[in-house]
Every structure is written in structure tokens, then in C-alpha cells.
Amino acid sequence: MRESVVEQTAPHIGLHQLRFQYGDGTLALQGISLTVNAGESVALVGPNGSGKSTLLMHLVGLLQGQGEIVVAGLPVVKTHLPEIRRRVGLVFQHPDDQLFLLRLYDDVAFGPRNQGLAPDDVHARVTEALARVRLDGYVDRVAHHLSTGEKKRAALATVLAMQPEILLLDEPSSNLDPRSRRDLQRILAELPVTKIIATHDMEFALALCNRAVILDAGQVVADGPCRALFADADLMERHGLEVPASLCAPACC
Amino acid sequence: MSCLESYREGHSFLHHRDARVKLLVSLALVACLSTVGVQHPSRLAICAALLGVLLLLGRLSPGLVVRRSLIVLPFLLLPALSMPFLQTTAVSPWVMVAVIAVKSWLAAVALVALMTTTRFEDLVDGAARLGVPRLLTTLGSFMYRYLFVLLDEVRHMNDARLLRSGVRGALVPGARIAGSLVASLFVRTYDRAERIHNCMVVRGFAGTMAPIAPQRCSAADWALLALALVAMLGAVLV
Known part of the structure; x- marks a missing residue:
């Protein structure tokens, strides 16, 4: 994995007053302002429809709302999108969407090939990415023969092969059994990149992130250390979340 | 959904051949079969013999091949039903139906042999390498x-x-x-x-897929292609 080129103190992601409304009139983001420093792991939590996925899609220019967004030192505008998408990897919620080619090798090689790398470099990237997600030897497997856990890890490999500085993950632990979830958690913990993890899985967030941002109805309602926020039962209850079992006093479980 | 996956894992000579060669041989064989007339049973025999060799090289179970190739049966119904109304002088309409049935079945067997010994992804790669857009x-x-x-x-x-x-x-x-x-x-x-x-x-897609890497055929691939082409040339010329 390439070392981050941004100094540890410089904001890696900056959002200022981001607003976005879908075509059907739903106001998905209502003036989001947020800063994420290089190397940080941030959990983006909130109830369904709070705007987590919408926010992630703005960071790679898939959606364009009003307000300012700077990612890896570049304003998110059309001319910068190829460079931003080279430096930011987004792992979508449904691995079947992410794995669209027949052979796993080709799927993982898709990004590096689009970056114009030579075949030997592409091969090296694919080998390294599959090794990182513990799928060595799966190069010739087809996506519909993989388990959900393997698909999730394969989807992560498709992004890691592009050697991103920033990793955005949308519900990475959804539909995973405990072992697959643990495996994925271990893999993500080893990645030395800036991470934003949108999730409902509070234990997963707690294990991987120091900081949490709580979104509700398209607004940032809390931003602070994971443990402090997740242990606040009133705050969690108010925003459709719950205190993770590991932070629960025996009486509340 | 296993019915959609016709490939059967194997390590036969045919399994290891380049998808381009298998694709070319199969399509040429289907084309050759379609040109065989009722008057030339020897040509049909040569095509059938070539197909037999391919099945042996693929170590394919006859039961599997017959079962899968029966998919052509419904398509034979229409010519079979229309034959009694056709006026042919040279041969009986029922002989024509029989020849069409045999030709169609052999063509289906050729495609079954191709699909059973070639992964779909290799087939797609092979087609791309042969110049299909x-x-x-x-x-x-x-x-x-x-x-x-x-x-x-x-x-x-x-x-x-x-x-x-x-x-x-x-x-x-x-x-x-x-x-x-x-x-x-x-x-x-x-x-x-x-x-x-x-x-x-x-992941950087800008409208065009990255070019596919070139791949060389082995001597065994060329040998299979040559054998098949010589046999089919013989069938056309005999």
C-alpha cells in the first residue's frame, strides 16, 4: 500500500455546507460540514435514510450537491474526478454490484488496467490485493461461486488494487456471519489508509475507528470519540441507534 | 441454476486447448454440417467421425452429450411437420427430415463439446481475441x-x-x-x-474496456486446428 502523500496534520477530506436533494424532493444532506485528517478512521453512523451512502457518493463525485468538497487536496469538480477516483476507493454495500466481471482476476485488474498500468504491474497489483484480503488462489474463480464473505473481501480487493489513499466503505459488515465479519475487521485494521466506514454495526465501528460522526436526517448531530458517543444511551436512542453490547452496563443488556 | 453452467471440470486434451481454437473448430464444423446435402452421406460421415474424435479427446461421457444435445428436438418439429406437404423428386421427404435431424443433432453435439470443455469466461476472452468487438x-x-x-x-x-x-x-x-x-x-x-x-x-472506467492481453497458441492447439480443418476440407471435397 502506498504511503499517504498528505501530511498527517493536513485535512484529507473537507466538506463545507454540503446540501443535496434527490429528484423526488428528498433532502438527503442538509448543510454537512466535516473534516477528516489523513490516517484517521472515522465511523459514519446513523439510521436508515440518514444520508450516509449519499455522503460517500459525493466524495467520489457520483453525486454533486451544493457546497464545497475537498478530497486529497483537490476540490471535487469534474476536471479532478479521474485523479480523485484514482486516490479514493469506494467499496459499495452490495458486492454483486462491485464484482461485475466473470473472472475474479479481471475484476480486481479492472481498476489498475483503467489506470493504464503495464500488464506486469497489473498482475502484481492483483496478486497483492488478493493476498491482502486472504483470497490468494482465487484468481480464476467466478463471482457467483463465492460466499457472501468472500464476495465482500473480493470487492475490497478490487479497490485495494488501485492503491487508494482514502478508503470509503458502505456497510462493509452487512450480511456477514461472525467469522467473515471478524476476518474483514482484521483485514481493514491492517490497512494504513484514511478510512470512512458507513455502518450500523456499532461493534464493528468501535473496533476499527477512534472517531464517530452521527448523521440523522442529513445533518451531523454528533462528532467525537467513538466510545464517548456510543456510550451515550440518550444520544443513541434519539437517533435510532443503540449502545453496543461491549459498552453496555450489565443492567441495560 | 446449475443448468446454466455447462462447463464440466476436467483435464482432457480438449479441456486444455485454447478457447479460440475450440471456438473456430466448432463453428467451422457447424458451418460444414449445414452445407452437407442429402446426396452426400459420406460427408456427413466424415463430420461425424471428426466429432467422435473431439468427444474422445474431451473424454466426455456419451450419456451427458446425448442428454444435452437433445435440446434440438423441439426445433426439429417444424421441419418434420412441414415435410409431408413438400414435393421433392430426388428423395423421400422423410429421408430429408432424417438428414436434417442428424445434421442438427451433430451440430448440437459440436456445441455441447465446446461448452462442456470450455469455461464461459474463456469463451468470451477467446471471442474477443478472435476480433469480436x-x-x-x-x-x-x-x-x-x-x-x-x-x-x-x-x-x-x-x-x-x-x-x-x-x-x-x-x-x-x-x-x-x-x-x-x-x-x-x-x-x-x-x-x-x-x-x-x-x-x-x-474504478476509472471512461467508456472503453482496457485491451485484452495477447496470448499465443501452443503446438497442440495448432495441431488440433490443422486436423479439424483437413477433415472438414475432406468432407467438402469428397
Whole structure:
């Protein structure tokens, strides 16, 4: 994995007053302002429809709302999108969407090939990415023969092969059994990149992130250390979340 | 859904041959069979012999090949039904039906041999390397990839319908529900297509697929191609 080129103190992601409304009139983001420093792991939590996925899609220019967004030192505008998408990897919620080619090798090689790398470099990237997600030897497997856990890890490999500085993950632990979830958690913990993890899985967030941002109805309602926020039962209850079992006093479980 | 996956894992001579060679030989054999007339049973025999050699090289079970090749039977019904009304002077209409049936069946066997010994992804790669436009091969691979996902969705939707409606209903309400399922599937497919496009775009897709790496054929590939072409040339000239 390439070392981050941004100094540890410089904001890696900056959002200022981001607003976005879908075509059907739903106001998905209502003036989001947020800063994420290089190397940080941030959990983006909130109830369904709070705007987590919408926010992630703005960071790679898939959606364009009003307000300012700077990612890896570049304003998110059309001319910068190829460079931003080279430096930011987004792992979508449904691995079947992410794995669209027949052979796993080709799927993982898709990004590096689009970056114009030579075949030997592409091969090296694919080998390294599959090794990182513990799928060595799966190069010739087809996506519909993989388990959900393997698909999730394969989807992560498709992004890691592009050697991103920033990793955005949308519900990475959804539909995973405990072992697959643990495996994925271990893999993500080893990645030395800036991470934003949108999730409902509070234990997963707690294990991987120091900081949490709580979104509700398209607004940032809390931003602070994971443990402090997740242990606040009133705050969690108010925003459709719950205190993770590991932070629960025996009486509340 | 295993019926969609015709490839059978194996380590035969035919399994290891380049997909381009197998594709060329199979298509040439189908073309050759289609040109064989009723008056030339020896040509048919040469094609059948070549096919026999391919089946042996692929170590394919006769039962499997026969079972899969019977898919042509419904398509033979139309010529069979129309034959009694045709006026032919040279041969009996029933002989013509028999020859058409044999030719169609042999063509189906050739394709079964190809599909059983070649992975679909290799077939698509082979077609691209033979010069088939990347757009077509990419669409083909997407269709095959998502056929499994869509069939899964259809199965889930149908299960949900059955659980709430009990047994199968009357024809008209059944058709109405089926129509709703198809419409719902269409909307879901459209949504999925958008999501897949997003996944491609964020990984640098700018409208064209990266070129496919060249690959050399082995001596055994060339030998198989030469053998097949000589046999088919013989069938045409005899």
C-alpha cells in the first residue's frame, strides 16, 4: 500500500455546507460540514435514510450537491474526478454490484488496467490485493461461486488494487456471519489508509475507528470519540441507534 | 441454476486447448454440417467421425452429450411437420427430415463439446481475441454474470409470492401477478445497472474496456486446428 502523500496534520477530506436533494424532493444532506485528517478512521453512523451512502457518493463525485468538497487536496469538480477516483476507493454495500466481471482476476485488474498500468504491474497489483484480503488462489474463480464473505473481501480487493489513499466503505459488515465479519475487521485494521466506514454495526465501528460522526436526517448531530458517543444511551436512542453490547452496563443488556 | 453452467471440470486434451481454437473448430464444423446435402452421406460421415474424435479427446461421457444435445428436438418439429406437404423428386421427404435431424443433432453435439470443455469466461476472452468487438463480448459476459443474480432475485420474489398466496391461483390473477413480478424485476434490474455503472466509474472506467492481453497458441492447439480443418476440407471435397 502506498504511503499517504498528505501530511498527517493536513485535512484529507473537507466538506463545507454540503446540501443535496434527490429528484423526488428528498433532502438527503442538509448543510454537512466535516473534516477528516489523513490516517484517521472515522465511523459514519446513523439510521436508515440518514444520508450516509449519499455522503460517500459525493466524495467520489457520483453525486454533486451544493457546497464545497475537498478530497486529497483537490476540490471535487469534474476536471479532478479521474485523479480523485484514482486516490479514493469506494467499496459499495452490495458486492454483486462491485464484482461485475466473470473472472475474479479481471475484476480486481479492472481498476489498475483503467489506470493504464503495464500488464506486469497489473498482475502484481492483483496478486497483492488478493493476498491482502486472504483470497490468494482465487484468481480464476467466478463471482457467483463465492460466499457472501468472500464476495465482500473480493470487492475490497478490487479497490485495494488501485492503491487508494482514502478508503470509503458502505456497510462493509452487512450480511456477514461472525467469522467473515471478524476476518474483514482484521483485514481493514491492517490497512494504513484514511478510512470512512458507513455502518450500523456499532461493534464493528468501535473496533476499527477512534472517531464517530452521527448523521440523522442529513445533518451531523454528533462528532467525537467513538466510545464517548456510543456510550451515550440518550444520544443513541434519539437517533435510532443503540449502545453496543461491549459498552453496555450489565443492567441495560 | 446449475443448468446454466455447462462447463464440466476436467483435464482432457480438449479441456486444455485454447478457447479460440475450440471456438473456430466448432463453428467451422457447424458451418460444414449445414452445407452437407442429402446426396452426400459420406460427408456427413466424415463430420461425424471428426466429432467422435473431439468427444474422445474431451473424454466426455456419451450419456451427458446425448442428454444435452437433445435440446434440438423441439426445433426439429417444424421441419418434420412441414415435410409431408413438400414435393421433392430426388428423395423421400422423410429421408430429408432424417438428414436434417442428424445434421442438427451433430451440430448440437459440436456445441455441447465446446461448452462442456470450455469455461464461459474463456469463451468470451477467446471471442474477443478472435476480433469480436469488445462491446459485444463485454455485454455477453455481463449478461452471463448477472443472469445468476437475476435468477436469484426471481426465485426470492416467487418464494415471497407463494408464501403469501398459498397455492397457485387462477390463470388471470396468476398472469397479473406474474406481470407485476416482471415489472418489478425490470425496475430492480435498472437500479442494479445504475449501481454497477457507478462501481465501474469509480474504478476509472471512461467508456472503453482496457485491451485484452495477447496470448499465443501452443503446438497442440495448432495441431488440433490443422486436423479439424483437413477433415472438414475432406468432407467438402469428397
